[in-house]
Amino acid sequence: MNLLRLLGFNKKTDKKEYPYKDILHLWEDHYLMIELLPIDNLEFVKSETRRINNFGKEHFNGIGFTDITLIADKPVKTIDKLIDISEIEKFLTQTGLQKVNQFHMQGVGLIQDNKTTIGFGTNKFAIMCEKKNELLSDIWLTGHTETDENKKRLVDALLLFGHTFNFIAINWYRGEHYNLIERQSVEDFVKNSC
Numbered sequence: 001m002n003l004l005r006l007l008g009f010n011k012k013t014d015k016k017e018y019p020y021k022d023i024l025h026l027w028e029d030h031y032l033m034i035e036l037l038p039i040d041n042l043e044f045v046k047s048e049t050r051r052i053n054n055f056g057k058e059h060f061n062g063i064g065f066t067d068i069t070l071i072a073d074k075p076v077k078t079i080d081k082l083i084d085i086s087e088i089e090k091f092l093t094q095t096g097l098q099k100v101n102q103f104h105m106q107g108v109g110l111i112q113d114n115k116t117t118i119g120f121g122t123n124k125f126a127i128m129c130e131k132k133n134e135l136l137s138d139i140w141l142t143g144h145t146e147t148d149e150n151k152k153r154l155v156d157a158l159l160l161f162g163h164t165f166n167f168i169a170i171n172w173y174r175g176e177h178y179n180l181i182e183r184q185s186v187e188d189f190v191k192n193s194c
Contacts, residue, residue, distance in 0.1 A: 020104040024123050026142060027106045032071075034193050035140040036158075036167045036180070040076040045168065048072055049175040071172060083136040083165060085118070088129055091164065092120040095157040100126050120157070122150060125194060127157065139167075145194055154194060158186045169193070 037045065052069060059067040093099060100119035102112040111117075119126035125143030129136055139161075145151045161167060162180020169178040169186075171193040178189035 020110065022123050023102055023104045023110070024100050024119060024121070024126055024143060025104050025106070026128075030142050032138060032140050033172045034142070034170070035138065035172070036078075036161065036169050037074060038076045038078060038081055039166045039168050041074050042168060042177070044072075044075050045170055045177045049170075049172070049177065052172070053175045077137075078139060079132060079135055079137040081136070081165060085129060085131040085134050085136055088136055088139075088161075089118065089120075091160055092127060092157055095160060096153040097121050097127065097157055121154070125150065125154070127154075141169075141194055143194075145190065151190055151194075154190050155183070155186050158189070159183060162186065 048071060052071070055067075055069045056065065059065050089099070097120040100121055100123070102110060103114070103117075103119065105111055116131055118129045118131065119142075120129070121127060121143070125141070125145050128138075128140050128142055130138040130140075145154055158169065158180050162169075167180050169180055169189045170176070171178075171189070174192065176192065179185040180189075
């Protein structure tokens with residue numbers, strides 16, 4: 001007789017595989033934390049990252065943060081640029097990024113064929129495009145590239161986006177911004193943020 005079985009400590013043999021392991025995961029806390037904004041916001045981004053970094057220093061107790069602060073409203077919204085979402089879809093796929101049709105969202109579950117959010121990348125990273133009335137309302141990144149080929153595709157896509165629409169990238173976690181029309185800046189952004 002097996003003593004462990006008698007005490008109720010049965011060895012589990014039916015190991016269920018996580019059903020969403022090969023699907024891009026979206027976390028609420030990551031929303032717009034690595035984002036692309038019109039360059040018109042550059043001075044705002046510089047002053048806001050300074051303010052946030054100073055706030056963080058003032059509220060760090062050696063173990064964690066004792067308070068939080070919100071990112072202020074951007075003076076120029078992405079939707080103000082009137083960028084048609086079909087134009088974004090066209091050139092992002094031209095750079096070799098695949099359209100991501102399903103996500104697993106924290107607290108929500110599996111999302112397929114979303115009407116307001118479109119992703120371009122892989123099941124590990126994506127450029128996320130939010131739309132309103134067929135216009136790009138927000139654009140942000142999530143996840144991490146794992147291969148040199150995916151990094152190259154992402155760099156190419158961001159350079160094309162930057163040149164076409166004159167946008168910058170902001171990593172609010174790090175308090176850093178990047179010029180999306182300079183290759184070295186885009187490569188640094190992908191290396192440090194994606």
